[in-house]
Amino acid sequence: MNNGNSQVRRKILVAEDDGVLSKGIEILLNNNGYSAKAAMKNESLSVLLRRQNFDLVLFGCGKPEEDLYLLGKIRKNCTMPPMIMINTLPEHKPEENGAAAFLGGTVEPISLLDKVQDVVRGILDTPVRCDCGNLLGIRKGRYLEIRCRRCKKTVRI
């Protein structure tokens, strides 16, 4: 039933340790046309990210020091899709830490859905580059695995 990219149910991973918050966000997203999955934050997130092609990750960053350390470890083990940091503050520099967007302490459903939509729209026609700088292609909807011709690394776009 994919008549155009807007019809695809985007897969979103909600990585947040506050079970009430992550469950709430999971339900909110599932009720609004997304396919969301809540998970605890730990290193096994990289396994989940490798097995399933998520279009977006919401990453809870309430304790920046340990959360950013964990994020670094996850990044080493898998290719992260675009990320929105939630439960965080501007002084924790979400964009410098790879987030496409962020949401502050209290997560308002409307602002969350707006941010998710913005980032998901951005995904649609984004030129994707390998870490080596080589242009791999244009990201449209589903992720594909592409082998970089320059450095031979396999990258998900």
Ligand SMILES: [Zn+2]
């Ligand atoms: Zn490359």
